[in-house]
Amino acid sequence: MLEDFRLIVDLVSILAAAAVGGVAAGLAGLPPLLGYIVGGIIVGPTGLGLIKELIQVETLAQFGAAFLLFALGVEFSFSELKKVQKISLGGGGLQILLTILITTIISVSVGWVTTPQQGVFLGAILSLSSTAVVLKSLMEANETNTSHGQVMLGILVVQDLALGFMLAVLPALDRPAEEIGLAVIQAAIKIGLFAVVATLTGIFVVPRLLRLLASTESRELFLLGIVTLCLGIALVTEKLGLSIEMGAFVAGLMISEVEYADQTLAYVEPIRDVFAALFFAAIGMLIDPLFLWNNLDLILGLVSIVFVGKFLIITPLVKLFGYPLQTALIAGLGLAQIGEFSFVLASEGRNLGLVSKRVYLLLLGTTAVTLVVTPFVLRLIPSLFNWIETVPALDRWFKPGDPPKEITEHVPLEPPIVICGYGRTGQNLVTLLAEQNIPVVVVDQSEAAIQKLRDDGIPYIYGNAVSIPVLTRAGLDRARAMVIALPDAMSTRLCLKHALEISPELDIVVRANQYQDIELLYQLGGSEVVQPEFEASLEMASHLLVKIGLPTIQIQRQVKTIRNSHYMKLRPEGKLGEMAQNVQADTLGMNRRWHRLSLASPLLGNSIATASIRPLSGATIVAIQREDGSQINYPNGGTTFQLGDSCLVVGSVDEQTVFEQLTSGEISIPVLPIPVVESVSIGE
Numbered sequence: 001m002l003e004d005f006r007l008i009v010d011l012v013s014i015l016a017a018a019a020v021g022g023v024a025a026g027l028a029g030l031p032p033l034l035g036y037i038v039g040g041i042i043v044g045p046t047g048l049g050l051i052k053e054l055i056q057v058e059t060l061a062q063f064g065a066a067f068l069l070f071a072l073g074v075e076f077s078f079s080e081l082k083k084v085q086k087i088s089l090g091g092g093g094l095q096i097l098l099t100i101l102i103t104t105i106i107s108v109s110v111g112w113v114t115t116p117q118q119g120v121f122l123g124a125i126l127s128l129s130s131t132a133v134v135l136k137s138l139m140e141a142n143e144t145n146t147s148h149g150q151v152m153l154g155i156l157v158v159q160d161l162a163l164g165f166m167l168a169v170l171p172a173l174d175r176p177a178e179e180i181g182l183a184v185i186q187a188a189i190k191i192g193l194f195a196v197v198a199t200l201t202g203i204f205v206v207p208r209l210l211r212l213l214a215s216t217e218s219r220e221l222f223l224l225g226i227v228t229l230c231l232g233i234a235l236v237t238e239k240l241g242l243s244i245e246m247g248a249f250v251a252g253l254m255i256s257e258v259e260y261a262d263q264t265l266a267y268v269e270p271i272r273d274v275f276a277a278l279f280f281a282a283i284g285m286l287i288d289p290l291f292l293w294n295n296l297d298l299i300l301g302l303v304s305i306v307f308v309g310k311f312l313i314i315t316p317l318v319k320l321f322g323y324p325l326q327t328a329l330i331a332g333l334g335l336a337q338i339g340e341f342s343f344v345l346a347s348e349g350r351n352l353g354l355v356s357k358r359v360y361l362l363l364l365g366t367t368a369v370t371l372v373v374t375p376f377v378l379r380l381i382p383s384l385f386n387w388i389e390t391v392p393a394l395d396r397w398f399k400p401g402d403p404p405k406e407i408t409e410h411v412p413l414e415p416p417i418v419i420c421g422y423g424r425t426g427q428n429l430v431t432l433l434a435e436q437n438i439p440v441v442v443v444d445q446s447e448a449a450i451q452k453l454r455d456d457g458i459p460y461i462y463g464n465a466v467s468i469p470v471l472t473r474a475g476l477d478r479a480r481a482m483v484i485a486l487p488d489a490m491s492t493r494l495c496l497k498h499a500l501e502i503s504p505e506l507d508i509v510v511r512a513n514q515y516q517d518i519e520l521l522y523q524l525g526g527s528e529v530v531q532p533e534f535e536a537s538l539e540m541a542s543h544l545l546v547k548i549g550l551p552t553i554q555i556q557r558q559v560k561t562i563r564n565s566h567y568m569k570l571r572p573e574g575k576l577g578e579m580a581q582n583v584q585a586d587t588l589g590m591n592r593r594w595h596r597l598s599l600a601s602p603l604l605g606n607s608i609a610t611a612s613i614r615p616l617s618g619a620t621i622v623a624i625q626r627e628d629g630s631q632i633n634y635p636n637g638g639t640t641f642q643l644g645d646s647c648l649v650v651g652s653v654d655e656q657t658v659f660e661q662l663t664s665g666e667i668s669i670p671v672l673p674i675p676v677v678e679s680v681s682i683g684e
Contacts, residue, residue, distance in 0.1 A: 007056050010050075011060070014039070014051060014278065014282070017039030017040065017042055017043040017281060018277040018278065018280070018281040019039075020035075021035030021037075021039030021040075022035040022036055030375075031375035031376075032140075033133065033136050033137075033280050034372060036280035036284065037283055037284040037287075037368075037371070037372060038284060039281050040281035040283060040285045040287075041289060044284060044287070045285065046287065046288040046289060060275070060278060062244055062245075062279070063278075063279075064132075064274075064278050065132060065248075065279050065341075066230065066244050066245055066248035066275075067248065067268060067271055068135060068279070069160065069246075069249040069252065070248040070249065070251055070268065071265060071269065071272050072131070072153070072249060073252020073253040073255070073256060074268070087151055087154055087155065087318060088157060088158055092155040092156075092159060093162075095155060095314055096158070099123055099309075100120055100124055100127055101123070102309070103119060103122050103123030103309075104119030104123050107123075117173045117354070118354055118355065120173060121173055121345075121354045124166050124170075125338065125342045125363060125367075126306060127159065127162075128159050128339035128342045128345070129155070129156060129337055130340050131159070131160055131340075131341075132279065132280070133337065133374050133375065134152055134374065134378075135153065136276070136375075137375050138153070138378075141378070146488035147324075147327050147488070147491070151318055151327060151331045152330075152331050152334050155314070155335060156335070159339065160245055160249060161191075163246065163341050163345070165187050165188070165191060167345070168187035168190065169183045169187055170345070170348055170354075173354060194237065198254065201254060202257070206255060209225065209229065210225075210255065210258050210260045210264075211260075213225040214260055219267070222263070223267045226255075227268070229255075230251045230268075231248075233248070233250060233251040233254075234247035234248045234251065235247070237250070245341065283340055283368065287365070288365070292365050295365065298362065299362065299365045299366055300369075302362065302366040303370055306336070306366060306370055307373075310332075311332040312332075314328075315328045315329055315331070318331045324466075330381055333378070334374070334377070334378055336370075336377070337367075337370035337371055337373070338363075338366065340367075342363070343364065346360055346363045346367075382490070403467070404461050404463035404473050405462040406450070406461075406462035406463075407461055407462070407473060408453075408460045408461070410457070410459055411441070412440070412441065412459055413439075414439045415475075415478045415479055416439040416459070416475060416479055416480065417438060417439070417440050417441075417479065417480050417481050417483065418440070418442075418443065418471075418474045418479045418481075418483070419442045419443070419483045419485065420482070420483065420484045420485065421443075421444060421483075421484065421485035422442050422449040422452070423485060425532075426442060426483075429485070430442065438480075439459070440459065441459045441479075442458060443463065443470060443471070443474050444460065444461075444462070445464050445465070450462045465484070465486060465495045468501070471495070471498055476506060477502060482507070483508075483511075484496055484508065484509070484510045484511065484526075486511075492511070492512075492521070493520070496521065496526055497524055501618065504615060507527045508528075509526070509527060510529050510530070511529075511530050518566050518571075519633070522634065523622055524620050534570050538562065542555050583623045583634075583648065591650065591656070593648075593649055594648055595646065595649055595663055596644075597643070597644070597645045597647070597663055598663070599643065600664075601641070601663045601664065601665070602663075602668075603662065603669070605641065606640065606641055608637050608639050609637030611641070611662070612669065613659070616662060616669075617655050617658035617659045617662060618651060618655040619650065619651030619658065620649065620650045620651060621649055621650075622649070622650050623647070623648040624647050624648075625647075626644065627642070627644025
């Protein structure tokens with residue numbers, strides 16, 4: 001009874017520490033998971049020593065990793081996995097093999113290990129990246145559906161699957177070569193059989209089980225059944241010598257193709273978040289801050305080697321598989337840490353005598369530091385690309401000039417509507433336009449999407465919608481209009497900007513994935529910016545108001561007013577004047593600069609429209625600060641420049657230079673002709 005009570009006290013202590021650490025990190029503008037790890041360090045055995053039942057807490061913390069992978073499987077699905085199957089299977093597999101090979105050669109050569117088997121073991125530990133940390137960071141930044149997000153998750157899935165293979169082979173590493181080969185064959189057979197059984201179960205058993213649970217109309221029973229399924233499959237994989245995390249991910253994939261996937265995710269997410277916090281806190285409990293401090297120089301050196309080494313392996317591999325350099329760099333930086341599952345491998349290797357206690361502690365310390373550093377690295381990536389734009393020698397390598405990989409054979413003769421992005425929104429638009437016999441051209445860089453377009457006979461351009469050559473080949477110069485429905489904010493902004501460079505008068509409808517992007521997308525030149533969540537609210541409200549009996553014309557007028565105000569009534573900040581603090585956040589990661597207008601500036605007295613700011617410079621003014629301290633956020637074309645104004649301008653280095661020349665008078669502002677009104681006699 002006392003032991004049971006002790007476990008309850010330990011759980012309350014670690015959850016409280018994680019909560020306090022998460023809140024402190026959030027208030028400091030840091031990722032919450034960093035607070036969870038620090039909270040674990042404080043209450044762990046090497047901190048205040050408040051946690052006594054460390055093994056039991058770590059066992060419960062495994063649920064956190066299991067539920068994280070389970071939720072990832074539900075969200076990722078087989079269809080999503082197919083989109084990145086080449087880089088996932090090919091790139092992920094090559095990355096693991098190259099990391100093991102290079103680590104073995106280097107570690108044996110410099111004397112870090114005494115045998116090649118130990119080098120292989122060390123390489124296996126370094127080859128794994130952190131699914132939990134990367135996934136959590138991508139979710140917080142709403143980037144799980146971006147190109148780089150899908151690439152990273154695809155590689156991470158293969159690494160997680162490889163963990164089971166590594167654990168199966170690990171006991172044979174210190175034995176003769178033939179025994180190692182036999183262990184590899186047995187592990188491959190075991191994983192293959194499990195994959196076959198899991199596929200059959202996902203097709204014939206899981207859908208029926210979920211329908212049975214749903215038919216009870218009981219939230220408790222549905223949740224209980226889902227959790228049992230997840231942990232049950234996880235335990236089966238554990239008994240097979242694979243990993244609990246692998247089983248949980250496979251369980252999620254089984255559910256992802258069933259109609260109850262969204263309902264499952266909604267029920268599991270709260271449990272996932274609680275146990276995920278426990279998981280990260282448990283990682284913190286493994287960290288010995290005193291050992292880290294005493295070996296700080298060595299550990300920082302190892303951290304640097306790991307980051308640089310994995311970056312130099314992953315980045316070229318992603319580029320080799322046809323992804324843009326920017327995507328390759330983000331993936332390389334995002335996966336350059338050592339994963340939390342390496343703790344499992346390191347612990348097994350320590351028990352098998354493959355590493356000494358000191359090396360084991362160094363591995364734990366290095367892994368822990370890379371996990372802590374990773375969220376900061378992912379947050380700094382936008383600023384890194386912002387800095388690259390200021391260095392012409394580097395910027396030219398990042399110009400979106402990748403040519404199309406493939407162009408449809410049947411190009412529409414009539415001016416088409418160009419649709420960038422063939423996700424759900426893009427597919428629905430194509431269906432609706434096809435019913436009206438309106439020609440379209442779809443731009444997408446997903447092989448799965450392009451194959452669907454091929455099968456359906458829809459004209460397409462296979463390439464990156466951000467690339468100017470790709471947009472040019474899509475026929476923007478003769479297009480009726482354009483729709484941008486890309487999954488991430490950065491690609492959406494660049495696509496809009498480059499499209500207007502090609503066709504300045506083009507009518508462009510843009511989907512804003514987050515409400516914070518609405519004003520910026522309008523400012524960058526979008527003709528209409530649509531926010532799906534707000535549109536859903538308007539449609540639901542319209543239906544209810546019609547049912548209540550309000551006149552249809554009145555409802556339509558109200559909806560139109562809200563849309564014309566850029567959904568201002570529906571936004572959390574309420575009024576445009578209260579958005580001053582958001583402008584800096586909205587333009588984070590973009591090349592921005594304040595320009596103060598001098599007394600002799602020819603812009604004074606002109607409006608943004610009459611000064612032809614965007615046509616002449618390509619730059620965008622996102623804010624104007626008046627001399628009296630007031631600030632105009634996202635000014636419209638009619639806003640007039642006044643003495644003492646400072647303008648926050650977004651644009652490339654060249655565009656900023658041209659804007660500076662406009663403010664100083666080095667480039668003349670075109671004089672618009674004054675319209676002549678002819679006199680008309682009465683009676684004519």
